[in-house]
Amino acid sequence: MTAIPIESRRLAPPMLALVGNPNCGKTALFNLLTGSHQKVANYAGVTVERKEGWLRTPAGTRLAVLDLPGTYSLAPNSPDEQVTCDVLAGRLPGERRPDLVLAVVDATQLARQLRLVLGLKRLGLPLVVVLNMADLARARGVDIDVEALAHALGVPVVSTVAVRGGGADALFGLLDAALPPVPPAESAGSMVDDHRQVKHILATLGLDRLPAHAFTDRADRVLLHPLAGPLLLFALLFLIFQAVFAWAEAPMGWIEAATALLGDAVGRILPDGLLRSLLTDGLIAGLGGVLVFLPQIVILFFFILLLEESGYLPRAAFLLDRLMGGVGLSGRAFIPLLSSFACAIPGIMATRTIQNPRDRWVTIMIAPLMTCSARLPVYALLIGAFIPARRVAGGLEL
Known part of the structure; x- marks a missing residue:
């Protein structure tokens, strides 16, 4: 693996990495944060797309923003997920480890996406949880207590609506405070029972009995019906x-x-x-x-x-x-x-x-x-050239 020189890491602006499940609104948040200051390429040696941009915080700090491929967990099952895990662990050649991770969570699918947040927390990197699509969650009757969720997770939590202008204003205010002066080492803590801890957090917030997925569950009964x-x-x-x-x-x-x-x-x-x-x-x-x-x-x-x-x-x-x-x-x-x-x-x-x-x-x-x-047209040309116009049994033609 090619190591990145210490001098280069000191000169480069802090890197902010966006991580989340597919279709959680991560790319919309990336576009909102970076605006036109972004470029798209591929990671070296793979066909996985790499999106990077930059933003400037209210305090004037310039940040590099990396939109990592969507992943459901930190146990990769596809090339996209493998790239995300390698970048977060600092194993990808030519790619430095992020200084801050934004875990983008679909607020309407909180119960299903907390497991990834808990996995990211174990990495030991500074972490901010971004509750995206908060407006849709409230429309479905799911009112998430942001302060209680932050206390249960032990990390900052902010609510956003990435498809609206100004939807990330609260997030901008957290970035300077969340950035550490020196990137911390990876946590050596033991693995925990994520499923039990997801359940505990939802019970703490009073969301364990809410029909958060009632609509999708009803739709799946029809869309995935055997007949x-x-x-x-x-x-x-x-x-x-x-x-x-x-x-x-x-x-x-x-x-x-x-x-x-x-x-x-x-x-x-x-x-x-x-x-x-x-x-x-x-x-x-x-x-x-x-x-x-x-x-x-x-x-x-x-x-x-x-x-x-x-x-x-x-x-x-x-x-x-x-x-x-x-x-x-x-x-x-x-x-x-x-x-x-x-x-x-x-x-x-x-x-x-x-x-x-x-x-x-x-x-x-x-x-x-x-x-x-x-x-x-090629098929028609070949048929006309090699198959004669001749009648066969039953009035059918070749």
Whole structure:
């Protein structure tokens, strides 16, 4: 492992790391804290995305802000979770250990996310718990006593609404006080029974009997039902594909018409020759042949984003796990293969969420075989070239 020189760590601004479960609002908080002062790259040697920015506290301290990949625990089961754990432990080459950790918690899912907070506390790093989506929790009847939770955890707790301007004002006031002068060593304390301690904290706050997940539980009874769940899933997939081809038909026609008009205009201006052929038949026609599929890709990814933000995609993967397991695939392969109907490249990129390396490689190999719109004209050309137009038994044609 490449060590970071002590001089570099002294000169670099303190690093603030955002950690939390997927879909807890962590990225929204990162955008709110850093604004336009952010950059995106990949961690060295892996395809996991790295988001870093900076902010200045009310006291004038400049902080580097690192948005770590979402994780459910500190026992990694995927490349994303492994990167998060390695950064927090200071094991990732070329990446220094954070000086302060913000544990971003979905206030509507507090009972499920406290275990990660307790694991982060054992690391010995300065920790601040950020209760995000506090407005949604109150709307569902879950009123969390922030001071009591901070006392039970033994760390500062602040409530935020990351999607609103000014939603992190209370957090800014805590940052200077939470930053230590020297990064502490990792705690050597023994492991505790996290489950028992989650239960104790919820009982202390009076949240152990509240139906915090009543809505999602009722929805899961339908969405994950052995009969109704698959029917709803396939109805949804049918709707998505109908929308992809029906809604995209008009803008695809506009692109084709605009490409033809532009080619004709350039052809009338230029004299017949190589330059005219290069621009009209090569550049304009080639670019139009690529752009014509953009409406389908945009519509498909709109639906994928909608399903992901609503929390339905993990449920779809659960429903399809047994079906796809019959052909040697994981249920998580559903998302990459669905993306591959628009384009294989984002489908292959999406396979990084598949935990098992074998399942990930199998999905990568299958993704280019999905039938996208660009392949349909090729299929039609090959069928017309090699299969004769001949009638067979029963009035069917080849």
